[in-house]
Amino acid sequence: MITQEQREKLRGWFAGRLPDELFESLTEVTVDREEITVVGRIGEPRLAEGASAAEKEAAVQARIQEFRERTREERVAVAREAEHRFRKKVSWGVECGGERALFTHVAAPVMTRLRQPEREVLDTLIAAGVARSRSDALAWCVRLVQRHTDDWLTELRDSLEQVRRVRSQGPDTEEQDTTSAADE
Numbered sequence: 001m002i003t004q005e006q007r008e009k010l011r012g013w014f015a016g017r018l019p020d021e022l023f024e025s026l027t028e029v030t031v032d033r034e035e036i037t038v039v040g041r042i043g044e045p046r047l048a049e050g051a052s053a054a055e056k057e058a059a060v061q062a063r064i065q066e067f068r069e070r071t072r073e074e075r076v077a078v079a080r081e082a083e084h085r086f087r088k089k090v091s092w093g094v095e096c097g098g099e100r101a102l103f104t105h106v107a108a109p110v111m112t113r114l115r116q117p118e119r120e121v122l123d124t125l126i127a128a129g130v131a132r133s134r135s136d137a138l139a140w141c142v143r144l145v146q147r148h149t150d151d152w153l154t155e156l157r158d159s160l161e162q163v164r165r166v167r168s169q170g171p172d173t174e175e176q177d178t179t180s181a182a183d184e
Contacts, residue, residue, distance in 0.1 A: 003161060006028075010031055014026060014029050018038075018040075022040065022071060022074060023165070025040065026040050027040055027041050031088065034088060034106050035090070035108070036086060038093070042063065042064070042067050042094050045059040045063045056097065063096055063097075064096050067085075081093075089105065121137075125141075
């Protein structure tokens with residue numbers, strides 16, 4: 001995980017580097033070991049008063065697709081620069097009319113060892129048609145946990161950040177070695 005300061009610097013870099021007209025606002029910049037995801041808000045399509053839900057949905061989807069095609073070259077140029085600078089892939093997404101759409105993004109393999117009871121959970125999800133494979137079933141489980149534990153995960157991440165800060169304020173290894181030798 002990266003520190004809060006690194007996360008803020010990354011968001012600041014994108015806020016400063018993105019063309020002003022690309023998004024109405026920069027909504028979110030998230031990062032993990034493999035990927036940086038940049039999400040911005042784009043303008044909603046103008047519809048006639050009383051437009052049906054189906055018409056609104058179709059218009060929003062069309063707006064998202066139009067944005068994706070129209071801005072591809074600009075986004076690729078920024079992504080190349082960011083990938084070189086931060087050594088991570090860059091993915092893009094938008095928010096429009098209450099919808100969120102992520103464009104092509106990294107699906108990183110994760111190695112795990114599961115015992116039979118855990119595998120049975122995954123196999124049940126497959127048998128029920130919730131997932132096509134154990135990999136899909138595991139991703140489904142992670143999304144479910146994420147949805148129901150956002151507050152807990154946020155608190156845990158904040159605690160990890162505090163631990164990093166305290167560690168960074170500690171004495172250097174060389175000073176510890178000197179102190180230990182003097183005490184003997």
